[in-house]
Amino acid sequence: MARMKFLCDADRCIECNACVTACKNEHEVPWGINRRRVVTLDDGLPGERSVSMACMHCTDAPCASVCPVSCFYTTDDAVVLHNKDTCIGCGYCSYACPFGAPQYPQTANFGTRGKMDKCTYCSGGPEPDMTQAEYVKYGSNRLAEGKLPLCAEMCSTKALLAGDGDIIAEIYRERVVTRGYGSGAWGWRTAYGETLTV
Amino acid sequence: MAHQLTRFFAVLALSLGLVLTGMTAQAQVNPTASSVTEDSMFEALGTSDTVSGRVSIPNKTAGTLIKPDNKDWAAFQRGALPLIFVVALGGMLVLLAAFYLIKGRVRVEHGMSGRTIERFSAVERFAHWTLSSTFIILALSGLNLVIGRSVILPLVGEAAYGTLTAWGKLAHNFLAWPFMVALVLIVVFWVAHNIPNKLDLVWIKQGGGLFKKGMHPPAKKFNAGQKVIFWCVVGGGVALSFTGYMMLFPVQAGTPSDWQLYQTIHGLVAAGLTAIIIAHIYIGSVGMEGAFDAMASGQVDENWAREHHSLWVEEVKGRTDAPAAGRTHPAE
Ligand code: HEM
Ligand code: SF4
Ligand code: SF4
Numbered sequence: 001m002a003r004m005k006f007l008c009d010a011d012r013c014i015e016c017n018a019c020v021t022a023c024k025n026e027h028e029v030p031w032g033i034n035r036r037r038v039v040t041l042d043d044g045l046p047g048e049r050s051v052s053m054a055c056m057h058c059t060d061a062p063c064a065s066v067c068p069v070s071c072f073y074t075t076d077d078a079v080v081l082h083n084k085d086t087c088i089g090c091g092y093c094s095y096a097c098p099f100g101a102p103q104y105p106q107t108a109n110f111g112t113r114g115k116m117d118k119c120t121y122c123s124g125g126p127e128p129d130m131t132q133a134e135y136v137k138y139g140s141n142r143l144a145e146g147k148l149p150l151c152a153e154m155c156s157t158k159a160l161l162a163g164d165g166d167i168i169a170e171i172y173r174e175r176v177v178t179r180g181y182g183s184g185a186w187g188w189r190t191a192y193g194e195t196l197t198v
Numbered sequence: 199m200a201h202q203l204t205r206f207f208a209v210l211a212l213s214l215g216l217v218l219t220g221m222t223a224q225a226q227v228n229p230t231a232s233s234v235t236e237d238s239m240f241e242a243l244g245t246s247d248t249v250s251g252r253v254s255i256p257n258k259t260a261g262t263l264i265k266p267d268n269k270d271w272a273a274f275q276r277g278a279l280p281l282i283f284v285v286a287l288g289g290m291l292v293l294l295a296a297f298y299l300i301k302g303r304v305r306v307e308h309g310m311s312g313r314t315i316e317r318f319s320a321v322e323r324f325a326h327w328t329l330s331s332t333f334i335i336l337a338l339s340g341l342n343l344v345i346g347r348s349v350i351l352p353l354v355g356e357a358a359y360g361t362l363t364a365w366g367k368l369a370h371n372f373l374a375w376p377f378m379v380a381l382v383l384i385v386v387f388w389v390a391h392n393i394p395n396k397l398d399l400v401w402i403k404q405g406g407g408l409f410k411k412g413m414h415p416p417a418k419k420f421n422a423g424q425k426v427i428f429w430c431v432v433g434g435g436v437a438l439s440f441t442g443y444m445m446l447f448p449v450q451a452g453t454p455s456d457w458q459l460y461q462t463i464h465g466l467v468a469a470g471l472t473a474i475i476i477a478h479i480y481i482g483s484v485g486m487e488g489a490f491d492a493m494a495s496g497q498v499d500e501n502w503a504r505e506h507h508s509l510w511v512e513e514v515k516g517r518t519d520a521p522a523a524g525r526t527h528p529a530e
Binding site for chain 1: 233234235236237239248250251252253254255257259260261262263264265266267268269271272273274275342343344346347351356357359363364366367412446447448454457458461470
């Protein structure tokens with residue numbers, strides 16, 4: 001089985017935010033939640049770069065380790081998902097996540113703290129694949145349809161890569177070697193305990 | 199002449215340009231090859247561990263790109279914290295069991311007199327029971343968040359445990375409010391009786407008379423031990439209320455780092471206060487004969503009162519005598 005990862009080639013990202021929009025649309029993500037966002041570093045300075053970030057589907061995911069009801073699980077594709085039926089909305093996963101991926105919806109006790117939402121790597125949830133029940137809670141399940149996450153698939157500059165970790169790492173290495181520079185695989189060391197070497 | 203003037207300005211502009219270039223030389227890097235990298239970012243941050251930048255979406259906190267330190271909190275939450283709870287609560291239970299086995303129940307030495315004095319009014323008891331009943335549910339539903347996953351989940355399965363914990367969270371979120379109200383009432387009713395004084399030193403020196411038969415250090419309405427409990431409840435209760443309140447309104451409370459801080463304080467204070475309250479429950483029920491009546495009916499046996507709160511008994515007796523003495527004056 002593949003070990004799915006995201007890799008954002010910041011030297012290509014043009015901060016168009018199409019990935020952000022595509023994600024929101026594909027999954028009908030509620031107001032106030034962004035499963036993916038683009039962060040611009042050193043804004044306005046030479047060397048400025050933008051990085052598109054979402055859940056990194058960590059190895060030994062900290063969100064899963066702190067969840068009091070243990071509702072996270074890792075799929076065969078190494079995608080980290082959670083079960084909204086079990087989730088109590090305590091928010092601990094969002095305290096633990098290094099990438100700000102899980103987010104509070106604005107609709108529960110005292111206005112916030114309902115069941116958490118986060119990036120699913122376009123692979124739904126624990127419900128049977130591609131059902132309405134799954135769609136309502138988690139959005140579409142593109143992986144079950146044999147497709148990769150929409151954000152990466154529709155990235156116009158192919159900055160955002162999704163797929164098996166080894167394959168996208170190889171693509172990135174080739175790019176770096178060819179063009180002679182690269183700002184690195186953002187977040188990989190934090191998420192997977194090892195970074196990508198070229 | 200005009201030609202010379204143009205040349206003069208051209209030179210001026212050129213030298214100005216050179217000066218400006220010189221000033222910005224440090225910031226001038228090849229924008230492609232010398233782009234910002236994660237390593238250089240973390241290095242430049244020095245002690246701080248967060249890489250952040252600008253986002254164009256309304257949620258500005260999303261500008262935090264990577265914060266590896268969050269994993270340290272996660273390790274504490276799943277590692278040290280449950281251990282602290284087990285040691286604090288388990289340790290207290292073992293201690294109390296040992297005390298009970300060695301010393302047994304603290305008896306009323308002179309036996310029950312059959313005469314009673316009012317110790318707590320109905321309102322005081324109402325405040326106490328509101329505080330204690332909500333505390334117990336808050337403590338149990340909180341404890342469940344810390345160790346339930348390892349203790350209850352394997353027994354009942356994810357679905358049942360999820361439902362249980364969801365109810366626990368609802369209870370925790372809503373019972374927090376009566377808890378806070380009762381805490382205020384308790385302070386209003388009892389703070390005057392809980393100001394430390396010299397008598398408390400004597401009481402502490404004699405170990406509260408717990409370790410020696412026939413020793414009963416004098417005390418007013420509350421002895422030093424009870425004062426310690428009172429101030430732990432007030433201090434701990436306020437800390438729990440404040441940090442809990444912040445966790446209830448995360449958007450207003452700040453960023454994940456703030457939530458982590460509040461939650462860690464909340465967890466640690468809860469562990470400490472729950473251990474203290476277990477001891478309090480013990481001494482107020484099985485641990486001491488005659489003590490439970492004070493909160494049940496509000497009436498305590500006079501002999502019990504004389505042994506544990508000698509000065510308070512005199513005060514109360516004096517107070518009931520005083521108006522009677524006053525009435526001996528003829529009406530004018
Ligand atoms: C008085 C106001 C209080 C408020 C507003 C409050 C609020 C909260 C909140 C929001 C949480 C996060 C989980 C959740 O959503 O359920 C929490 C957790 C917790 N609370 Fe409270 N709480 C209060 C009092 C107490 C008291 C009196 C105790 C008892 C000892 C307690 C013990 C705990 C524990 C042990 C946790 C879990 C901490 C952890 O997971 O590390 N709380 N509380
Ligand atoms: S990025 Fe955050 S939400 Fe995603 S697996 Fe890692 S810790 Fe969990
Ligand atoms: S918010 Fe839900 S998923 Fe996140 S830690 Fe709490 S129960 Fe688990």
